[in-house]
Amino acid sequence: MIGRRDFLQASALWLSAPSASVSAPPGDLSGRLARLIFLDDVASLAACSPQAPSETARAIATRREFFLAGALLQSSPPDDDAAAIAIRAGRAAVEAYQPLEASTAEARIRQDVRLLRELAAREGAALDRPPSHQQVADLFETLGRRVLIAIHTYIPDSDDVEGWMERLIGLHEAAHAYWQRLAEAYLAATPRRDEWFDASEPIVRAAAALHLGPLDSAAIARAISAPPRSAYARALADAHRRLLGL
Amino acid sequence: MSEHITHTAVTDDALRLALHSPDICQVFHGALQRNADICRYSAMTRSGDQFTVKLLRALRDQWRNGRLDSLAEKKLAFLLGWRCHLAADRTFKPVYRILDPRHYLKGDDEKGEASDVSIYHDVVVFREVYDGGRAEPFTPSALDFRLESHPASRAMPARALQRLLLPFWQTELLRIHSRRVPARFQPHRITVLRYSAAYHTPDPDKMRRFIIEPNFYNPQDPLIALARSLQRAKPRRDITLPDAVAAAPKQSQYAQALERAYRYVMAASDYFTGKIDEQELELRCDVGKPHVPAEFDPRRKKS
Numbered sequence: 001m002i003g004r005r006d007f008l009q010a011s012a013l014w015l016s017a018p019s020a021s022v023s024a025p026p027g028d029l030s031g032r033l034a035r036l037i038f039l040d041d042v043a044s045l046a047a048c049s050p051q052a053p054s055e056t057a058r059a060i061a062t063r064r065e066f067f068l069a070g071a072l073l074q075s076s077p078p079d080d081d082a083a084a085i086a087i088r089a090g091r092a093a094v095e096a097y098q099p100l101e102a103s104t105a106e107a108r109i110r111q112d113v114r115l116l117r118e119l120a121a122r123e124g125a126a127l128d129r130p131p132s133h134q135q136v137a138d139l140f141e142t143l144g145r146r147v148l149i150a151i152h153t154y155i156p157d158s159d160d161v162e163g164w165m166e167r168l169i170g171l172h173e174a175a176h177a178y179w180q181r182l183a184e185a186y187l188a189a190t191p192r193r194d195e196w197f198d199a200s201e202p203i204v205r206a207a208a209a210l211h212l213g214p215l216d217s218a219a220i221a222r223a224i225s226a227p228p229r230s231a232y233a234r235a236l237a238d239a240h241r242r243l244l245g246l
Numbered sequence: 247m248s249e250h251i252t253h254t255a256v257t258d259d260a261l262r263l264a265l266h267s268p269d270i271c272q273v274f275h276g277a278l279q280r281n282a283d284i285c286r287y288s289a290m291t292r293s294g295d296q297f298t299v300k301l302l303r304a305l306r307d308q309w310r311n312g313r314l315d316s317l318a319e320k321k322l323a324f325l326l327g328w329r330c331h332l333a334a335d336r337t338f339k340p341v342y343r344i345l346d347p348r349h350y351l352k353g354d355d356e357k358g359e360a361s362d363v364s365i366y367h368d369v370v371v372f373r374e375v376y377d378g379g380r381a382e383p384f385t386p387s388a389l390d391f392r393l394e395s396h397p398a399s400r401a402m403p404a405r406a407l408q409r410l411l412l413p414f415w416q417t418e419l420l421r422i423h424s425r426r427v428p429a430r431f432q433p434h435r436i437t438v439l440r441y442s443a444a445y446h447t448p449d450p451d452k453m454r455r456f457i458i459e460p461n462f463y464n465p466q467d468p469l470i471a472l473a474r475s476l477q478r479a480k481p482r483r484d485i486t487l488p489d490a491v492a493a494a495p496k497q498s499q500y501a502q503a504l505e506r507a508y509r510y511v512m513a514a515s516d517y518f519t520g521k522i523d524e525q526e527l528e529l530r531c532d533v534g535k536p537h538v539p540a541e542f543d544p545r546r547k548k549s
Contacts, residue, residue, distance in 0.1 A: 026418065026421065026422065029418070032414060032417070032418070033410065033414065036410050036413055036414055036417075037406075037410065039413075040406075040409065040410060065412070065413060065416060065433075065434060066431075068413035068416075068417075069412075069413035069414075069416035069417040069420065069431075070416075070420075070431065071417075072417065072420050072421060072426045073420070073426050073427070073428060073431060074425065074426045074427055075427055075428060076428065077428040077431075078428070083428075116402075116403060119403035119406040119407075120401070120402060120403040122403065122406070123403045123404070123405055123406065125400060125401055125402055125403055125404075126400055126401060127401045129400075129401075130401055131397050131398035131400075131401050131402075132397075135396075135397045135398040136398045136401070136402065138385060138396075138397075138398065139393065139396055139398040139399065139402055139404070139407070140407075140411070141385075142385045142387060142388055142393065142396060143393070143407055143408060143411040144411060144415065145383065145384060145385075145388055146388065146408070146411070146438045147411050147412050147414075147415045148250050148287065148290060148415075149249070149250045149251070149368075149436060149438050149441060150412060150434050150435065150436055150437065150438055151412075151415065151416070151419075151432040151433070151434065151435060152249065152250065152290070152360070152435040152436060153290050153291060153292040153331075154287075154288075154290055154291040154292065154419070154432070155292065155419075155429070155430055155432060156291055156292065156293050156297065157422070157423045157424055157425075157430070158293070158296070158297075159424045159425055160424045161297045161301065162301060162304070162321075163424070164422060164423065164424070165288075165301070165321055165324050166317065166321070167422035168287075168288075168324075168419075168422060169284060169317075169320050169321075169324065170422075171418055171419070171422055172283070172284070172287060175418070186402075211406075
């Protein structure tokens with residue numbers, strides 16, 4: 001279970017403001033998937049929200065990769081207003097997530113797994129005949145290999161190519177370690193409703209449903225305005241509120 | 247664009263040949279034996295001509311002044327994979343433009359969708375070199391439509407993870423840049439579903455035009471046959487590496503790419519051990535030579 005202290009001891013692990021500093025090799029990736037799952041839920045809500053400005057909703061829907069992965073960008077792609085909005089919206093959503101993020105790697109892995117198990121429940125995945133730890137880790141590796149196909153080639157850092165090479169090697173090592181830890185924790189977890197996450201809350205249910213199909217506007221509005229109880233639902237509502245003011 | 251699986255395979259095979267060869271220096275052997283996984287992903291790095299020689303020089307100087315530590319060995323493996331990328335590019339980029347020129351009307355750095363030629367190359371390599379995903383570093387489910395055959399997919403949120411792993415890598419790859427500007431953001435270039443369709447339900451006409459008629463891959467070519475035998479840890483004693491390398495330029499396109507990659511690694515080894523100087527290294531590695539001859543590049547053709 002994610003304790004109150006974990007999520008109250010929020011740390012600034014995420015660079016919400018773009019930084020020009022050269023990165024150190026990434027040593028620990030714990031919490032990255034949980035944050036992305038949150039952003040993905042925000043995107044599904046915001047893209048269909050009757051309250052979100054249509055320009056913002058459209059930008060999040062059409063330039064989703066900039067919303068989900070562009071928060072660290074120091075500038076927007078030229079002549080692409082939708083991407084610029086999606087990047088700003090992504091930063092706002094990341095800020096809303098910060099209070100949720102646990103301060104220790106161990107607790108962040110628990111958050112990753114809590115939300116992964118929620119996604120599994122949404123898809124009807126079954127753990128009655130659980131796969132091995134290695135098979136779960138391999139699924140992440142296989143998906144990573146498909147990503148390499150999708151992005152085609154690495155873009156090197158021409159300002160610091162040797163440092164970039166070292167950081168890329170470090171990133172791959174960190175990713176292997178992350179998948180192993182996630183696999184182990186995923187199979188060991190016994191998720192239950194708690195103060196950090198409650199899948200039965202209206203705003204969480206609406207976000208989950210909107211990944212799969214439409215909901216009527218009134219139902220979305222009711223879900224967004226329902227008083228949130230868990231930290232996750234509060235952050236979703238906060239992110240949505242921030243997007244209204246962009 | 248030549249593609250991920252073909253780049254990986256050309257690198258994998260060239261490095262197998264390098265490990266088999268007594269002409270490649272021992273420091274390379276050590277680095278490759280311990281870091282095959284690094285070569286496999288560095289083989290998908292662009293702009294190699296711009297950086298690899300300078301970086302190789304630094305490692306050579308470090309080696310001459312002592313020994314290569316673990317990180318330096320990893321960097322050496324990275325550089326060798328990176329050079330092999332260029333061997334695949336120089337072989338296949340002209341081929342794409344000959345077989346499917348409509349995708350390359352804007353020149354060498356096309357922004358549009360990848361041609362089916364490159365995707366058919368990749369799925370054939372997946373079947374031939376990686377035994378349908380049963381050989382490392384792939385898995386048999388890698389080209390599934392929805393990872394449905396993966397043994398963990400029933401217990402995992404495979405659909406959501408497919409959606410999330412792309413932004414995961416995009417974020418982390420951006421994070422390791424010193425300047426996080428849009429030009430460094432890794433775009434989504436190719437949908438993997440095109441691979442799934444080409445692999446599971448290949449179009450016979452595309453197979454004929456892109457693979458069979460141009461002689462893309464021939465398992466009987468000695469260089470390919472030797473590489474496959476090394477992969478299975480049963481080296482063919484009846485094939486000598488120098489003869490197979492000499493024959494390859496007139497054989498299948500894949501054999502040509504493999505010969506070029508092996509030649510680049512050999513040149514790097516000769517440079518490392520002082521047999522050749524930097525100028526000779528650049529010459530033998532085709533540094534600065536356009537990937538696509540002028541007659542297949544509309545921009546240069548016009549001028």
